[in-house]
Amino acid sequence: MATTSDEQAAGQHYLVCGIQDCQRNGQFYCNDCHQPMCEQCKDEHRKSPNNKNHDIVLYRQRKHRLPKxxxxxxxxxxxxxxxxxxxxxxxxxxxxxxxxxxxxxxxLEEIYAEKYALWQGxxxxxxxxxxxxxxxxxxxxxxxxxxxxKIMECIRTSMKTEAESLKNLVDEVTSEKIKHTHTMEKSLLQMLKSQETTxxxxxxxxxxxSEKFQEYLSTTNQKLLSSKVLKLKTIPETSKPVPPVFTPGQFNRDDVAKILGILNIPNTEPEKRKIQPMEAVSTPMKFTEKQMEQSKEKSDTKQTLSLSSSVTKVREYSVPGVNNAFHVSADKSGRxxxxxWRGNLVQTDLQGNLLQKIQTSGEDEGYHTATQDGGLIYTDRDKKKIYRITPDRKITEFIxxxxxxxxxxxxxxxxxxxxxxxxxxxxxRYSKTGKEIQNIQRDNQGQELYKYPHYITENTNGDICTSDYDKDAVVxxxxxxxxxxxxxxxxxxxxxxxxCTDVLGHILVCDFVSDTVHLLDQNGGFLSIILSEQQGIKRPRGVCVDDENNLYVGQHDTNTVTVYKYLE
Structure with missing residues (x-):
């Protein structure tokens, strides 16, 4: 695309003043003379009576010159x-x-400038x-x-599992029915054997x-006449067995399909993709200077922070209502x-005062997490439920x-x-509304990834990091x-x-064996033992990092939570 000389000049390191041999920065522009000017030349230009009505503006606010x-x-x-x-x-x-x-x-130049500004916009x-x-x-x-x-693959796997389950049930029921035929056959044959014996x-x-009758027939007439008349027993009556009849099951392909589940797309209105409104693009331009500074500080945090040469203890909390501190969650207010490990879950304020206490079935696990809105989510493994606590302390069943x-x-x-x-x-993975959207169980080779993921967190790049108790590994x-x-x-x-993880993507994990806290990089590379008994930590079990990059550490044998600074 072709560019004007002014646009070419704008791409230089700085704009050169267009007045004679002046080489200073031409940060201003005369819309009447169509020349960039430095501040000194601008002042001189205005002193001339011929130029007193000239429109001099900042260079980026200039009117573009009408092409010849x-x-x-x-x-x-x-x-x-x-x-x-x-x-x-x-x-x-x-x-x-x-x-x-x-x-x-x-x-025409005015019209061109307006059109140019419009199309440039x-x-x-x-x-x-x-x-x-x-x-x-x-x-x-x-x-x-x-x-x-992924969803379709999960559905296919579920279908195969359902089919395998049905096959197993069919084999089990068939085996029982065949066994019953043997029992019936045995009973019928025993009945026929009894009749045969009869x-x-x-x-x-x-x-x-017959022998007696032959004996009588061979004697003299006088003896035959004097003998008793022999009566024969009648032929015993028996019944023919009634054989069982097999009635085939009345089912068809559709019946089997229904048994194995139904696959369809729910009759719900598709959720429209969210498109950021145009106004949101220009919103930062309306920020106050203080807001812009705060935004810049936040965006620059990652670049300015680095690991400190030493770990500094900041403060301690003695937490009432718990025997030890196996897991710690810090919310946005600092509470x-x-x-x-006995299922006691408590909330304290900045002074360590007890605000709320809940009894759960949790043990030495990371079963609670602070939410972005200042609330909490916790699990109850025995009830197989997940609960939500709102900032106003209302508890509701969630999942x-x-x-x-x-x-x-x-x-x-x-x-x-x-x-x-x-x-x-x-x-x-569930959405923030509680909808199940992802299940992670196996790797690409079909091997199980987890055995007991009793602590879980997420890194800045979206990685899901778990402490697996039975695998003795961070997965x-x-x-x-x-x-x-x-x-x-x-x-x-x-x-x-x-x-837990921090703003730099580090992974921090407690080791039960060495009673230390390990610091890893985002790719699992070991960086250092960041906390040990030398820093006053004896049996670290729970860790979290708050929005101010403070590291909270809970221990096995005390209800004290200690806070450290390790980034600067």
């Missing part, structure tokens, strides 16, 4: 006048001609709003593609009677939620986890999603659930407990 264009009727003259009546550009000679006498005119909208938002929506679609593929006995009886026992939970600072570690074992997957790495400590034994 020759008149079609007068090729030696430049077009610089616009006739409103004829809606056409004119040169001076056209303006003075009879054809446009009595017409109304405008300065539209161009800016394309670059700053429409293109970025469209790219965001494309990214959103790609994420949906990945999510749909006739065998009767035949024997007939044989004996603490602390839990012990039912079915057959899975939730033991650890984390509320994402990135998007508000809820990550839950399940005992049996998997990690489930880290990316936000899509793909296994990234597992950290197994620095010695022969390692047993991870509380885990």
């Amino acid at each position: 264009e020759k008149c079609k009727l007068h090729p030696t003259k430049n077009v610089d006048i616009f006739c409103r009546e004829c809606n056409t550009p004119l040169c001076l000679k056209c303006f003075l001609g009879k054809e446009h006498k009595g017409h109304e005119f405008d300065d 539209e161009f800016s909208k394309i670059q700053k709003y429409f293109l970025p938002r469209s790219e965001d929506l494309k990214t959103d679609i790609k994420e949906d593609v990945t999510e749909i593929k 006739y065998n006995d009767y035949i024997k009886y007939l044989g004996k009677m 603490l939620w602390v839990s012990d 039912k986890t079915g057959d899975w026992r939730p033991v650890s939970v984390h509320s994402s600072r990135i998007n508000g999603d809820i990550l839950v570690g399940m005992r049996e074992a998997k990690v489930t 880290v997957v990316n936000k899509s659930g793909q296994h990234r790495f597992s950290y197994t400590g620095q010695g022969s034994e390692f047993c991870p407990y509380g885990i």
